[in-house]
Amino acid sequence: MDVIKEREELIEMFGVHFENVHHLPPLGSRILATLIIDTCSRKTTFEDIIELTGASKSSVSTNLNLLLKIGKITYYTLPGDRKKYYKPSPFSERFDNYMKMIAFEKQIIDRMVHYREVHRGCPEEELELQRTRTYKEHVLQMEEILQSTINKFKALEELEN
Numbered sequence: 001m002d003v004i005k006e007r008e009e010l011i012e013m014f015g016v017h018f019e020n021v022h023h024l025p026p027l028g029s030r031i032l033a034t035l036i037i038d039t040c041s042r043k044t045t046f047e048d049i050i051e052l053t054g055a056s057k058s059s060v061s062t063n064l065n066l067l068l069k070i071g072k073i074t075y076y077t078l079p080g081d082r083k084k085y086y087k088p089s090p091f092s093e094r095f096d097n098y099m100k101m102i103a104f105e106k107q108i109i110d111r112m113v114h115y116r117e118v119h120r121g122c123p124e125e126e127l128e129l130q131r132t133r134t135y136k137e138h139v140l141q142m143e144e145i146l147q148s149t150i151n152k153f154k155a156l157e158e159l160e161n
Contacts, residue, residue: 010037024072027055028063032072035088043085071097091153095146102143109136
């Protein structure tokens with residue numbers, strides 16, 4: 001398979017993934033995929049993204065602003081150059097968003113455990129309490145694994161700088 005075809009297939013695969021899993025719009029998904037795949041091979045500007053996607057300036061601008069706002073991408077500038085160059089946010093930052101989701105989910109689970117402990121009155125509610133505690137164990141394990149992964153990415157990112 002030639003490099004161009006493989007690149008296009010990867011962008012499409014990533015794009016579909018970001019649409020389905022992260023609920024990003026199709027263009028935003030393809031922009032993020034392009035930035036991930038082209039990280040080393042180019043410094044990507046707004047104009048490059050318009051050319052690569054074939055989308056309008058307003059559509060690209062809207063999607064870049066969304067990706068910036070939700071922390072999926074970042075930009076940098078070069079001395080003496082007024083252009084912004086876009087790139088994916090570091091993995092550690094992207095995973096920090098998952099940690100925030102887990103923290104919020106832990107709060108909900110703790111409230112649910114408390115509620116079930118106080119209001120259990122039948123065997124079914126006792127079973128639901130056990131299910132909720134089991135789910136809490138799962139979330140705590142996921143948090144531990146995710147924190148370990150974040151630490152590894154931070155160490156790799158320090159090597160880049």
